Amino acid sequence: MTTLVTGATGNTGRHVVAELVRRGEHVRALTRNPAAAEGRLPAEAELVAGTHTAPETLDAALDGVSRLHITVTAGLADVGPELVRRAVDAGVRRVTVLWGGWVGPVEKAVADSGVEWTRLEAQEFMCNALTWAESIRAEGVVREPFDLPSAVVHEADIGAVAAAALLDDGHAGKAYNLTGPQPLTTRERIAILSRAIGRDIDLVRITHEQAVDRLISTGVSRADAEYVIGWHAAPPAEARTVDDTVERVTGRPARTFAQWAAEHAHRF
DSSP states (O other): OEEEETTTTSTTHHHHHHHHHHTTOEEEEEESOHHHHTTTSOTTSEEEEOOTTOGGGOHHHHTTOOEEEEEOOTTOTTTHHHHHHHHHHHTOOEEEEEOSSSOOHHHHHHHTSSSEEEEEEEOOBGGGGGGGHHHHHHHSEEEESOOOOBOOBOHHHHHHHHHHHHHSSSOTTEEEEEOOSSOBOHHHHHHHHHHHHTSOOEEEEOOHHHHHHHHHTTTOOHHHHHHHHHHHHSOOHHHHSOOOHHHHHHSSOOOOHHHHHHHHGGGO
8 A cells, every 4th residue: 555645744744754663664755846855765665756835636546546645835735625525535535634723724725524533632843943943052041932842753753653544543533632752941951952952052031022023034924933933922721731642652762852962953
């Protein structure tokens, strides 16, 4: 059988690809630029050009595919239901969807598709810390408006849960809250990063509006920026509370932020 993974070179998609390949699945990795993806994904993965935000172009990519992983990204809300319809028409019978933070049009389309589905409700990714890399390298500081706890989850654990839901029985119709093994404040994550790189890092507090403006400057819409910063201003209980889903599904403990920091120390 073949599994198509959208967003295959993204922070989470590449881990889905790697875990599926590790488990012996034939993986078709969807990426805008297959040439640039070479060397970033396992050699066993079949690289195909395309983007899930243009589902009308994906007939060839979907040909012979029985399983599909969708990462909900900006621009997918309007066309996501069409992607789901085309996938089902092409013969896809099992879908995992990494949600966009709420149950929106894509998530609803997957749940109403008539095929087996699993929704991955990851809260905050550990890789969000990569947005600190430039200021840490240049100044030894992190600028954030809040210092609240969040049980950040390792992207590789998202990949492992996605692979289990795609390849194993017993996951259909379930929404999995995904967290790491401990809630950590911003200062606590910074302290862990500091130990990993052997350098002091200071937290500099900025205002809510400065954080919104910073996101907007990267091309994010004001509405999306307000949502993201608002989420961090008052993280939901699901993000602050450790959930054992990763261990229950994969059979091993969720990876720690210290592990993530050691793996990515060279980037800071």
